[in-house]
Amino acid sequence: MFYREYTESIMQQQGFLTPLFNPASIAVVGASSKKKNPGNMILSNLLEAGFKGKIFPIHPEAENILGLAALRNLGAVAALAGGKAPDLAIIAVPAARVAGVLREAAAIRVRAAMVISSGFKETGRAGAELEREITEIARKAGMLLLGPNCLGFINNQAQVNASFSGSPALPGNVGFFSQSDSLSSALINWSQSGNVGLSAFIGLGNKAMLDESDIIAYLTQDKNTRVIAGYLESIEHGNRFMTQAQLTTRQKPVIILRAGSTAAGARAASAHTGAVDGFDMAYEAAFKQTGVIRARYTEELFHLARAFATQPLPQGPGLAVVTNSGGPGIIAADESEKSGLTMARLSEHTIDALKETLPAFASLYNPVGVTNNADEKRITRTVDIVLQDPNTHSVLVLITPPNFTPLEKITESLVAVFKKHPEKPIFCCFMGGGNLVEAERSMFKAGYPCYRFPEPAVEVIAAMYKYGLWKKQPLPVEVGYRREINKAQKIIYAAKNSGEYELGQPQAHDLFHAYEMPMLKTKLARTSDEAVQIAKQLGNGVALKIASPQIKHKTDVGGVVLGLDHPNAIRSAFMEVTAKAKRLRPDAYIAGCYVQAMAPAKSHEMVVGLRRDPRFGAMIFFGFDGINQEVFKDVSCRIAPLSLGDVQAMIREIRAFPILGGMHGQRSINFVALEDILLIMSQVAQDFPEIQEAICSPVLVSDRGAVVSDVRVVLAK
């Protein structure tokens, strides 16, 4: 994905969500004195959070709600304020009445509406129709719309708690959004007990108008948000999301947990919000291409958010572990290798200093063992020494129950030493229950992430290191490809007009010729004499392939013969192939045989494909042809348009990559030639949204170059 003109549109948007998230005045339609009612909870949350602006409860009869004078309708608010509408209308009335309220809001020019009410798309067809209706009202009025079916939002900086969450969120610097209300409530609870402070919390609800891309754009601009984290089941507009994420991740980390990635999960998600979306490969590709960090399990979302919120990024892969224990140190070392970090190689200077500090039997090498009778002085001195080593890029302090030194003493002095090294990321792991909970809490308060097991701590450090590498990468640049676009258009339009959805082989070849795609020379021979003739022009041996629009899988009818050299051999192969095809497929029109130049020697057979995803657009696939792809699913995938960086990553990502680099004395392939083929495919995908699927298979790559043998192009119906 590319930077493009999107920056401009972002700049126009600067502050476009202010009326929603930072309103000067709020009306609550459906406010209520009844406890346990959303309209009551939101109003009381607004009051409790200390919102500084005006709040107008709207109720058809009540005089006074929670100490505020109630008004009859939105019109009354405007009348009271000299014609000025409230910035934000929160709507918590039954679904059937929402459209009416929104029309009222539109009439007095309310700038933003949030619909809490459920009973829309998530309930089925009638609800979906209702949702379409309210969205249209908002769109026509130029009114922002959050929800429906959402928990609300919290903006801690502006002291707005416009949610019906049972507890307030701890203030902090993580901006959270969520497509699930229940996960949101859990999250807000956690923010309290786990000391993960939030700058903002935003429930997305059904995303009728505003979606994750808007919220990410908003949180990117929000100065109080250092980390963006979210839970999603689906992404509404793949392209917008990617363009936004590409920009945001260069400034702040974006961490996303996506559920519904399996068939079972997708079925459950579809029952939940009516979203049908099972193609996880597109999500995976989108996250990779935009530097979004994907949490693999729920707890990791919180682990990651807490770490990014408090610690600087590691400047290298070197992890130093200081521990009073053996086993857990080994576990941490195992995990560092598994997750792509390295155990820092401590300098001689450091080892000498450790020798002076630690007893004779202590392990001086990383993991550094302070032995289990270490007191707080020995532990902190060791940590201090290790942190000074230039090879130490991050530190994990791993403590198991000490029998002799009270843990409070240890944590207190650790924090003092940590503060001396603000430039390096520092993590703790206190293992065991009981008094460790207190120690954990005091570490959280001091701003250091603390874990109960070594593995998640190390995984989090690895994720931060990888994000650091991503952040340094320049924004990708679009590569233009020369092409005869008129010629290509003619081919596509002709096919569309003819009502044929699959291009004939000559047309498909011509299309790619228009893109200067390197293709194996191929010509149609209608007679065996013509075949001999063509073979003479091509030289050096040819292949014959049956030519029939009805026969898709040529080998199934014995329709491919390779390595033909002699005119007689060509002639008899032609007769045999066409005769067999006629016999096996009496239905098929046999046009003759394609005569094709033979593949270069010692080439690998690859596949390069294009398939269109309904949300993300054209996905480009790459892998070895045949069994590797089928059995090992060894395929890489990115979403078009591809940058050169994307293409290079795709090629290196397949597990069979070492084969391409040259094994057993074979030469490395010509990577530039292969990259070009992928980039051309991306160009084709962009030029023709009509193309639903295109497959180059096999693509023959060798040390000398890359060339496409066969192509197949299918248009969207």
Added chain:
Amino acid sequence: MFYREYTESIMQQQGFLTPLFNPASIAVVGASSKKKNPGNMILSNLLEAGFKGKIFPIHPEAENILGLAALRNLGAVAALAGGKAPDLAIIAVPAARVAGVLREAAAIRVRAAMVISSGFKETGRAGAELEREITEIARKAGMLLLGPNCLGFINNQAQVNASFSGSPALPGNVGFFSQSDSLSSALINWSQSGNVGLSAFIGLGNKAMLDESDIIAYLTQDKNTRVIAGYLESIEHGNRFMTQAQLTTRQKPVIILRAGSTAAGARAASAHTGAVDGFDMAYEAAFKQTGVIRARYTEELFHLARAFATQPLPQGPGLAVVTNSGGPGIIAADESEKSGLTMARLSEHTIDALKETLPAFASLYNPVGVTNNADEKRITRTVDIVLQDPNTHSVLVLITPPNFTPLEKITESLVAVFKKHPEKPIFCCFMGGGNLVEAERSMFKAGYPCYRFPEPAVEVIAAMYKYGLWKKQPLPVEVGYRREINKAQKIIYAAKNSGEYELGQPQAHDLFHAYEMPMLKTKLARTSDEAVQIAKQLGNGVALKIASPQIKHKTDVGGVVLGLDHPNAIRSAFMEVTAKAKRLRPDAYIAGCYVQAMAPAKSHEMVVGLRRDPRFGAMIFFGFDGINQEVFKDVSCRIAPLSLGDVQAMIREIRAFPILGGMHGQRSINFVALEDILLIMSQVAQDFPEIQEAICSPVLVSDRGAVVSDVRVVLAK
């Protein structure tokens, strides 16, 4: 691995660890009045736990320690008790003095000793020598020895806390052992806060005499232990461990966390206990073959232990999720698919009953959504209905913060309904912090596992389901293979006597012929005329392969020519191959060419190998030959002796297995023939411990059979 005679030896051992873990009297050598001293902590732990037998503190000067009269030495104990020695001597004196104390203990016939003291193998060479010395003393005296360098043990049933742990362990039914002291302390702490009750805790220390196999044997017999769980860095005697684990897992689950599985971890482990052990593949195979459940991360060890300790095994894969929330239900569904469970398909009867219970918009299908305003009655009624469905094999109740019903009410009524269904495993997940901690605790107390995130809950259920399947499998039966053992012995002994470590090709072929291994017919031709002669005998085309003891990789010198039919072709190939080999490898002795029958058509090239691991003995490998093995590491591995079940599992475990089953209209291979080759390899491994490595490559398998083309056999030096 097989059942064999081991049962008998186990029966003899019945109760052999009683003097250690259930002693009538205990002497504590190195008892002390000084707080924070291990000798003091152990004595006070013994007293606090309420040990009913006699305790004798031993100290050179003190009169009285913690209220008990101190004795001068072990001899004095025997004198006092009329010549009767204490059952157990706990030794907590400096390392240098341990041998002396053990000699005293041996002299008065103490039956068991536990050495707490550190300063042995873990400190280096001198310590290792000291450890060897004390082990010899114990062995000669027939005295059991636990440790040295260990935290001690706790036997909750017998009220023995012979450890210097800072806190006592909660009583329960999990038997835990650990090779790491620090992890042990953490664990004992956890048992308190996490309500994972322990029947016993045993620190293994350096495992000078007693090791994990003994402890597993003991815990298998222990009636109070329902689940065996442990932390290991290494296994001392692979074969003993496997024989024991094979028996135990048919009765009780054994859950093991093994650290040191990566190179970095192994380095750290080596610094920790002096154990050098990096070959994780052998561990993985041993666990698979014996039904040991491997915890993949530290927390999982506890998750699994708690679940197995309290819940029955699921009788099928069908998981039903009841939840008041959308998102987390989807996450659970995702995880069930990933971990090999299925979302239970609820019966029509159940759906009808749910319709009556749940509001109109609730999701009736699994995950069953009770909607977020559900009170305790609706939740419990739903759980009750779902539990009655025969398709429900396990249930996960997933609750996120409810705004309206106090959680205590929900947990209370849930427990009541759970108790009605003791035959099905039931799990809870309460998400969020705050008041959920209390709810979690009351679930623990009621005996239901409770998690904070859906993923670990589902993973645990999947592990229990898989263990249930394992438990039902009959013990494997040994398959005897006919062989001319004398002929085989002659070949091996001749090679050993000659000082050649790699068998020549004729010898290797003869060895496998003695096992009736199907081999491609191969004969040595010393001249081109002989080659033609042999080819005539073999018929139907042959291959020529250079014959030279010095040339290991024949293709590197162009030493392999396939598909030779005509006498002239054979003759000229012979000349060419030998000439080229002479030119490229002037150092090599060229004996001529092997003439080999051609491989059957359409066969797959596989590899079957044997490699000896220092701890586990012969490992048998299986996979596709070539790139799949090299790039995808698609190899399965088991430890010999193999049962038929092992072999079948090995073949099905490789990812490329579908190819063997027949893809794209190809026929399935002859599996019986392939199984035989693996079983013969296992037989060879058992017969000749001298063989360090043996590789059959390629093994040609097709629908008609399997045959070995080339073999390589290397003896141990």
